[in-house]
Amino acid sequence: MASASLLTDEIRAWIGREAGPWTIEVTPRDVKRFAVATDDLNPLYFDEEYARKSRYGGLLAPPLFYMAPLTDPVPESQLRPDGLPYEGKFPIPPTPLPRLMDGGTEIEFFTPIRVGDTLTGRSKIVDIYQKDGRTGPLIFVVRETTYTNQRGEIVLVEKGTAILR
Amino acid sequence: MAEEQLYFEDVEVGMALPPLHKTPSNTLLFLYSAVTWNPQRIHYDKDYSLREGYRDVIVHGPLRGAFLSQLMTRWIGDGGTLKKLSYTNRDIAYVNEPLICKGTVTRKWIADGTGYVECEIWVENAHGVRLTPGSAVVVLPRKEAQ
Numbered sequence: 001m002a003s004a005s006l007l008t009d010e011i012r013a014w015i016g017r018e019a020g021p022w023t024i025e026v027t028p029r030d031v032k033r034f035a036v037a038t039d040d041l042n043p044l045y046f047d048e049e050y051a052r053k054s055r056y057g058g059l060l061a062p063p064l065f066y067m068a069p070l071t072d073p074v075p076e077s078q079l080r081p082d083g084l085p086y087e088g089k090f091p092i093p094p095t096p097l098p099r100l101m102d103g104g105t106e107i108e109f110f111t112p113i114r115v116g117d118t119l120t121g122r123s124k125i126v127d128i129y130q131k132d133g134r135t136g137p138l139i140f141v142v143r144e145t146t147y148t149n150q151r152g153e154i155v156l157v158e159k160g161t162a163i164l165r
Numbered sequence: 166m167a168e169e170q171l172y173f174e175d176v177e178v179g180m181a182l183p184p185l186h187k188t189p190s191n192t193l194l195f196l197y198s199a200v201t202w203n204p205q206r207i208h209y210d211k212d213y214s215l216r217e218g219y220r221d222v223i224v225h226g227p228l229r230g231a232f233l234s235q236l237m238t239r240w241i242g243d244g245g246t247l248k249k250l251s252y253t254n255r256d257i258a259y260v261n262e263p264l265i266c267k268g269t270v271t272r273k274w275i276a277d278g279t280g281y282v283e284c285e286i287w288v289e290n291a292h293g294v295r296l297t298p299g300s301a302v303v304v305l306p307r308k309e310a311q
Contacts, residue, residue: 037199038228038231038232054243055243105250
Protein backbone atom coordinates (compact mmCIF):
# COMPACT_ATOMS: atom_id res chain seq x y z
CA MET A 1 0.00 0.00 0.00
CA ALA A 2 1.42 3.35 -0.97
CA SER A 3 2.08 5.80 1.82
CA ALA A 4 0.65 9.30 1.73
CA SER A 5 3.09 11.84 0.35
CA LEU A 6 5.28 13.42 3.00
CA LEU A 7 6.70 15.86 0.50
CA THR A 8 5.23 19.21 1.37
CA ASP A 9 5.82 22.30 -0.74
CA GLU A 10 8.19 23.44 1.97
CA ILE A 11 10.33 20.31 1.55
CA ARG A 12 10.19 20.51 -2.27
CA ALA A 13 11.39 24.10 -2.05
CA TRP A 14 14.73 22.68 -0.88
CA ILE A 15 15.44 21.49 -4.43
CA GLY A 16 18.00 23.93 -5.79
CA ARG A 17 19.30 24.92 -2.37
CA GLU A 18 23.06 25.42 -2.43
CA ALA A 19 25.68 24.77 0.23
CA GLY A 20 29.30 25.85 0.50
CA PRO A 21 31.81 26.77 -0.54
CA TRP A 22 33.97 24.97 1.98
CA THR A 23 37.66 24.20 1.71
CA ILE A 24 39.69 21.07 2.44
CA GLU A 25 43.43 21.32 3.03
CA VAL A 26 44.95 18.07 1.79
CA THR A 27 47.70 17.67 4.39
CA PRO A 28 50.06 14.66 4.59
CA ARG A 29 48.86 13.91 8.11
CA ASP A 30 45.17 13.89 7.20
CA VAL A 31 45.82 11.78 4.12
CA LYS A 32 47.75 9.17 6.10
CA ARG A 33 45.01 9.13 8.73
CA PHE A 34 42.37 8.60 6.06
CA ALA A 35 44.40 5.81 4.42
CA VAL A 36 44.79 4.04 7.78
CA ALA A 37 41.13 4.54 8.74
CA THR A 38 39.99 2.97 5.46
CA ASP A 39 42.64 0.21 5.62
CA ASP A 40 44.02 1.35 2.25
CA LEU A 41 47.80 1.24 2.65
CA ASN A 42 48.92 2.13 -0.87
CA PRO A 43 52.38 3.75 -0.52
CA LEU A 44 51.31 6.43 -3.03
CA TYR A 45 49.40 7.97 -0.10
CA PHE A 46 52.19 8.27 2.47
CA ASP A 47 55.59 7.08 1.17
CA GLU A 48 57.13 10.23 -0.28
CA GLU A 49 60.06 8.55 -1.99
CA TYR A 50 57.84 5.92 -3.58
CA ALA A 51 55.37 8.58 -4.72
CA ARG A 52 58.10 10.81 -6.14
CA LYS A 53 59.28 7.96 -8.39
CA SER A 54 55.72 7.23 -9.55
CA ARG A 55 54.18 8.83 -12.63
CA TYR A 56 52.52 11.36 -10.32
CA GLY A 57 55.84 12.65 -8.97
CA GLY A 58 54.40 13.14 -5.48
CA LEU A 59 51.94 11.97 -2.86
CA LEU A 60 48.30 11.45 -3.77
CA ALA A 61 45.24 11.21 -1.56
CA PRO A 62 42.88 8.20 -1.83
CA PRO A 63 40.04 8.91 -4.31
CA LEU A 64 37.44 9.24 -1.55
CA PHE A 65 39.63 11.42 0.72
CA TYR A 66 37.37 14.37 -0.01
CA MET A 67 34.78 12.67 2.21
CA ALA A 68 37.03 13.10 5.26
CA PRO A 69 35.77 16.49 6.45
CA LEU A 70 32.18 15.22 6.31
CA THR A 71 30.99 17.08 9.36
CA ASP A 72 32.11 20.39 10.79
CA PRO A 73 33.14 20.16 14.43
CA VAL A 74 30.14 21.42 16.40
CA PRO A 75 29.71 21.38 20.19
CA GLU A 76 28.01 18.33 21.65
CA SER A 77 25.13 20.53 22.85
CA GLN A 78 24.32 21.19 19.18
CA LEU A 79 24.09 17.52 18.20
CA ARG A 80 20.79 15.72 17.70
CA PRO A 81 19.97 12.57 19.72
CA ASP A 82 21.43 10.46 16.89
CA GLY A 83 24.74 12.32 17.19
CA LEU A 84 24.50 14.27 13.93
CA PRO A 85 24.62 18.06 13.98
CA TYR A 86 21.31 19.87 13.52
CA GLU A 87 22.92 22.00 10.84
CA GLY A 88 25.47 19.95 8.93
CA LYS A 89 27.61 20.82 5.97
CA PHE A 90 24.90 19.27 3.84
CA PRO A 91 21.62 20.61 5.25
CA ILE A 92 18.72 18.18 4.96
CA PRO A 93 15.12 19.45 4.89
CA PRO A 94 13.16 18.87 8.09
CA THR A 95 10.86 15.84 7.61
CA PRO A 96 8.88 13.56 9.94
CA LEU A 97 11.47 10.82 9.23
CA PRO A 98 14.19 10.92 11.89
CA ARG A 99 16.77 8.43 10.59
CA LEU A 100 19.43 9.35 8.08
CA MET A 101 21.33 6.85 5.92
CA ASP A 102 23.85 7.11 3.11
CA GLY A 103 21.96 5.81 0.09
CA GLY A 104 24.83 5.76 -2.33
CA THR A 105 27.09 7.82 -4.44
CA GLU A 106 28.14 8.34 -8.06
CA ILE A 107 31.50 10.00 -8.54
CA GLU A 108 33.31 11.11 -11.67
CA PHE A 109 37.00 11.82 -11.16
CA PHE A 110 38.72 14.35 -13.42
CA THR A 111 42.13 14.87 -11.86
CA PRO A 112 43.78 13.20 -8.84
CA ILE A 113 43.74 14.77 -5.39
CA ARG A 114 47.36 15.59 -4.52
CA VAL A 115 48.84 16.14 -1.10
CA GLY A 116 49.26 19.89 -0.75
CA ASP A 117 46.09 20.69 -2.69
CA THR A 118 43.36 22.94 -1.36
CA LEU A 119 39.97 21.68 -2.49
CA THR A 120 36.86 23.80 -2.63
CA GLY A 121 33.48 22.07 -2.44
CA ARG A 122 30.12 23.44 -3.53
CA SER A 123 26.90 21.47 -3.45
CA LYS A 124 23.31 21.76 -4.56
CA ILE A 125 20.21 19.67 -3.87
CA VAL A 126 19.09 18.46 -7.31
CA ASP A 127 16.14 16.19 -6.42
CA ILE A 128 13.92 15.11 -3.53
CA TYR A 129 11.53 12.17 -3.90
CA GLN A 130 9.64 9.62 -1.84
CA LYS A 131 9.44 5.81 -2.16
CA ASP A 132 7.91 3.05 -0.07
CA GLY A 133 10.47 0.94 1.78
CA ARG A 134 10.04 -2.28 3.74
CA THR A 135 9.65 -0.32 6.96
CA GLY A 136 7.58 2.58 5.65
CA PRO A 137 8.07 5.67 3.55
CA LEU A 138 11.55 6.80 2.55
CA ILE A 139 12.56 10.25 1.40
CA PHE A 140 15.55 10.50 -0.94
CA VAL A 141 17.55 13.72 -1.07
CA VAL A 142 19.93 13.86 -4.06
CA ARG A 143 22.81 16.30 -3.97
CA GLU A 144 25.43 17.18 -6.56
CA THR A 145 28.76 18.37 -5.22
CA THR A 146 31.67 19.70 -7.25
CA TYR A 147 35.21 19.91 -5.90
CA THR A 148 37.83 22.10 -7.54
CA ASN A 149 41.49 22.50 -6.62
CA GLN A 150 43.63 25.62 -6.15
CA ARG A 151 44.47 25.62 -9.86
CA GLY A 152 40.77 25.92 -10.66
CA GLU A 153 40.63 22.40 -12.10
CA ILE A 154 37.54 20.30 -11.45
CA VAL A 155 38.77 17.39 -9.33
CA LEU A 156 35.54 15.43 -9.11
CA VAL A 157 31.78 15.67 -9.25
CA GLU A 158 29.76 13.61 -6.80
CA LYS A 159 26.07 12.83 -6.90
CA GLY A 160 25.09 11.57 -3.46
CA THR A 161 21.78 10.29 -2.15
CA ALA A 162 20.74 10.63 1.48
CA ILE A 163 17.86 8.44 2.63
CA LEU A 164 15.55 9.51 5.43
CA ARG A 165 13.53 6.74 7.04
CA MET B 166 52.25 -0.85 -6.04
CA ALA B 167 55.15 -3.22 -6.50
CA GLU B 168 52.98 -5.74 -8.37
CA GLU B 169 53.17 -5.96 -12.13
CA GLN B 170 51.20 -3.28 -13.97
CA LEU B 171 47.89 -4.37 -15.50
CA TYR B 172 47.44 -3.35 -19.15
CA PHE B 173 44.31 -2.77 -21.19
CA GLU B 174 45.22 -5.78 -23.35
CA ASP B 175 45.34 -8.05 -20.26
CA VAL B 176 41.65 -7.50 -19.57
CA GLU B 177 38.79 -9.58 -21.01
CA VAL B 178 35.07 -8.95 -20.59
CA GLY B 179 33.73 -11.38 -17.98
CA MET B 180 36.98 -11.72 -16.04
CA ALA B 181 36.81 -11.44 -12.27
CA LEU B 182 38.77 -8.86 -10.30
CA PRO B 183 40.93 -10.18 -7.43
CA PRO B 184 38.59 -10.08 -4.42
CA LEU B 185 39.35 -7.80 -1.48
CA HIS B 186 38.52 -9.10 1.99
CA LYS B 187 37.64 -6.74 4.84
CA THR B 188 36.28 -7.42 8.31
CA PRO B 189 35.73 -3.95 9.76
CA SER B 190 36.29 -4.03 13.52
CA ASN B 191 35.01 -1.61 16.14
CA THR B 192 38.46 -0.03 16.03
CA LEU B 193 38.34 0.59 12.28
CA LEU B 194 34.82 2.04 12.58
CA PHE B 195 36.07 4.28 15.37
CA LEU B 196 39.00 5.45 13.24
CA TYR B 197 36.71 6.14 10.29
CA SER B 198 34.25 8.09 12.45
CA ALA B 199 37.18 10.05 13.86
CA VAL B 200 38.86 10.80 10.54
CA THR B 201 35.57 11.97 9.02
CA TRP B 202 34.58 13.75 12.26
CA ASN B 203 31.32 11.83 12.15
CA PRO B 204 29.55 11.82 15.52
CA GLN B 205 26.58 9.68 14.36
CA ARG B 206 25.97 7.19 17.16
CA ILE B 207 24.93 4.16 15.08
CA HIS B 208 28.62 3.71 14.26
CA TYR B 209 29.99 3.41 17.84
CA ASP B 210 27.14 3.22 20.39
CA LYS B 211 25.63 -0.26 20.41
CA ASP B 212 22.87 0.58 22.93
CA TYR B 213 21.80 3.46 20.75
CA SER B 214 21.96 1.30 17.59
CA LEU B 215 19.61 -1.23 19.22
CA ARG B 216 17.18 1.60 19.89
CA GLU B 217 17.25 2.47 16.17
CA GLY B 218 16.40 -1.16 15.40
CA TYR B 219 19.86 -2.45 14.44
CA ARG B 220 21.42 -5.47 16.15
CA ASP B 221 24.84 -3.88 16.53
CA VAL B 222 26.80 -0.86 15.36
CA ILE B 223 26.87 -0.59 11.59
CA VAL B 224 29.60 -0.01 9.03
CA HIS B 225 29.58 3.47 7.48
CA GLY B 226 28.27 3.54 3.92
CA PRO B 227 31.19 5.67 2.67
CA LEU B 228 33.68 3.25 4.28
CA ARG B 229 32.22 0.51 2.09
CA GLY B 230 32.67 2.97 -0.77
CA ALA B 231 36.32 3.38 0.20
CA PHE B 232 36.75 -0.42 0.17
CA LEU B 233 35.32 -0.48 -3.37
CA SER B 234 37.67 2.30 -4.46
CA GLN B 235 40.54 0.22 -3.07
CA LEU B 236 39.28 -2.86 -4.95
CA MET B 237 39.72 -0.82 -8.12
CA THR B 238 42.97 1.07 -7.39
CA ARG B 239 44.70 -2.12 -6.21
CA TRP B 240 43.68 -3.91 -9.40
CA ILE B 241 44.65 -1.14 -11.86
CA GLY B 242 47.94 -0.31 -10.11
CA ASP B 243 49.78 2.98 -10.24
CA GLY B 244 49.57 3.07 -14.03
CA GLY B 245 45.77 2.96 -14.09
CA THR B 246 43.32 5.75 -13.26
CA LEU B 247 39.94 5.51 -11.58
CA LYS B 248 37.49 7.61 -13.62
CA LYS B 249 34.08 6.72 -12.19
CA LEU B 250 32.83 4.98 -9.09
CA SER B 251 29.26 4.48 -8.01
CA TYR B 252 27.65 2.38 -5.31
CA THR B 253 24.33 2.00 -3.53
CA ASN B 254 24.09 0.94 0.08
CA ARG B 255 21.23 -1.50 -0.24
CA ASP B 256 21.68 -3.48 2.99
CA ILE B 257 23.29 -2.99 6.38
CA ALA B 258 26.79 -4.27 7.16
CA TYR B 259 27.46 -4.87 10.84
CA VAL B 260 30.73 -4.49 12.72
CA ASN B 261 32.99 -7.60 12.63
CA GLU B 262 31.09 -9.03 9.67
CA PRO B 263 33.41 -10.50 7.02
CA LEU B 264 32.88 -8.55 3.80
CA ILE B 265 34.24 -9.34 0.35
CA CYS B 266 34.59 -6.73 -2.37
CA LYS B 267 34.26 -8.32 -5.79
CA GLY B 268 33.98 -7.26 -9.39
CA THR B 269 33.75 -8.44 -12.97
CA VAL B 270 34.67 -6.69 -16.21
CA THR B 271 31.54 -5.76 -18.16
CA ARG B 272 32.91 -3.70 -21.05
CA LYS B 273 36.16 -2.43 -22.56
CA TRP B 274 36.63 0.13 -25.28
CA ILE B 275 39.07 2.61 -26.77
CA ALA B 276 38.18 6.28 -27.20
CA ASP B 277 40.66 8.83 -28.53
CA GLY B 278 43.45 6.32 -28.05
CA THR B 279 42.65 5.75 -24.37
CA GLY B 280 41.68 2.31 -23.07
CA TYR B 281 38.62 2.27 -20.80
CA VAL B 282 37.32 -0.66 -18.76
CA GLU B 283 33.95 -0.81 -17.02
CA CYS B 284 33.33 -3.17 -14.12
CA GLU B 285 30.38 -4.27 -12.09
CA ILE B 286 31.51 -4.20 -8.47
CA TRP B 287 29.93 -4.96 -5.14
CA VAL B 288 30.46 -5.66 -1.45
CA GLU B 289 28.97 -8.96 -0.34
CA ASN B 290 28.61 -10.55 3.08
CA ALA B 291 29.36 -14.13 4.14
CA HIS B 292 25.92 -15.23 2.91
CA GLY B 293 26.67 -13.94 -0.58
CA VAL B 294 24.20 -11.06 -0.24
CA ARG B 295 25.27 -8.03 -2.28
CA LEU B 296 25.06 -5.26 0.30
CA THR B 297 26.61 -2.54 -1.82
CA PRO B 298 26.25 -2.99 -5.58
CA GLY B 299 28.03 -0.54 -7.83
CA SER B 300 30.10 0.06 -10.91
CA ALA B 301 33.39 1.61 -11.89
CA VAL B 302 35.17 2.87 -14.98
CA VAL B 303 38.96 2.89 -15.16
CA VAL B 304 41.61 3.84 -17.67
CA LEU B 305 44.40 1.32 -18.16
CA PRO B 306 47.69 1.87 -19.96
CA ARG B 307 47.97 0.26 -23.42
CA LYS B 308 50.90 -1.93 -24.39
CA GLU B 309 50.66 -0.68 -27.98
CA ALA B 310 51.08 2.90 -26.81
CA GLN B 311 54.35 2.08 -25.01
